[in-house]
Amino acid sequence: MTLDLEHREALPRHDNQNPDLFGQTPSQTVGPYFHYGLPWKGGADLLGQSEIGPRLDLVPPEHFVLNNAHGSGMPQGEAIEIKGVVLDADGAPVPDAMIEIWQANAAGRYNGDADMREDVPLDPHFIGFGRAAASAEGIYHFRTVRPGRVPGPGNTLQAPHVAVSVFGRGLLKRLATRLYFADGEGLDMDPILSLVPETRRHTLLAQKRDDGAWWFPIHLSGAHETVFFDL
């Protein structure tokens, strides 16, 4: 018997261990069946008060394993609701979409290592990351707090905003956009909004509806296409 038999490695084929290939792993779609893998119970409630976020109607209950720990307490600031519909080029709703948000707390501090500004307080009850599956009608819904302002490039101050990622069947990679509030302070001077052609800025402005929710429709394509960013 050959001595090295049990130490042989299978021959490398075309795979990601080839050192010549080293680099960013490419993006692929979430596909239509992410509902038992990604949106967890409570994922869309950044206040930690409810279980909104997943689509429990799409997963047999004994196979839904994405439960969260409960919220630790009410965060500081103004509690708000963000709602919207995801639409395709023909204006049809996208029921197999998923939305994620990332935002600062009410004081304007990010709960992440890279925000090292000790003069702006963290909120022990607020993380600022959320995930929501769209409904059968393409509607998504978050409960959160209105974010404070954070610094921008140079000496600028950004208007209050929420970073938004869009995923879904038919989306080969994440689409990144931003939600601003139509009545937000500093919109005129916002360093990122000012990079957007004036005729398209309105696609980034959430409008307050009669029911009190901030309405932020996402048009993946079509005449009212939302502004998406290369960042």
Next chain:
Amino acid sequence: MNGLLQFAREDRGFPPSLFPDYRATVARSPREALVHMPQTLTEVTGPGPVWDKLMGPAIHDLTTQHKGAPLGQRIIVFGRVLDENARPVPNTIVEVWQANAAGRYIHRKDDWDAPIDPNFTGAGHVISDAEGNYRFISIRPGAYPWGNHKNAWRPAHIHFSLLGPAFATRLVTQMYFPDDPLIDIDPIANAVPLPYRDRMVSQLDMATTTPNWALAYRFDIVLRGKNQTPFEE
């Protein structure tokens, strides 16, 4: 940018949003040019190590979630989360979901006529360790047909979702298997040109394969890395 380090942009291996061979992209991809923007504090931050407060406790063994053992071939799926400067990405969440051995998802919209396995859900999530290592135990998923075109079959794959250190490093991808000829004819995998497509193909790893128990597949995931120089205004 006052010294705020920027993450590298996506590289040439990223697929376009519009890839008509994958039909669903046609009505669901933007036609306007993306607006190029510098990364601000918003984009270079991301949730810290608080995953258990979000997605709940880790699930690394997908074969022991129910009363019995799932059908199919047990596998170990492991690797490292790295940035493109080859530095480990520690303490980040790695989420997976997949079909069962017959290629069927435990999802009410999956109506393909292949058996459901009551002992297999196919979802899990773990946190990368200090060296960026992660590891799952699962079963090898089957290929499955889909409606993109006549006789369309997805290669066997495991869906992966990673956040990395920042909003800018968010990645959703799919891991393929090294012995699967369907990869070459799959419109979703083919949206990524060669040679970059092969970055999504795992490697059979005999050193981690456990005798009389499970074959192991190594899949290292590389996220966008910090640029060496800050963004110039």
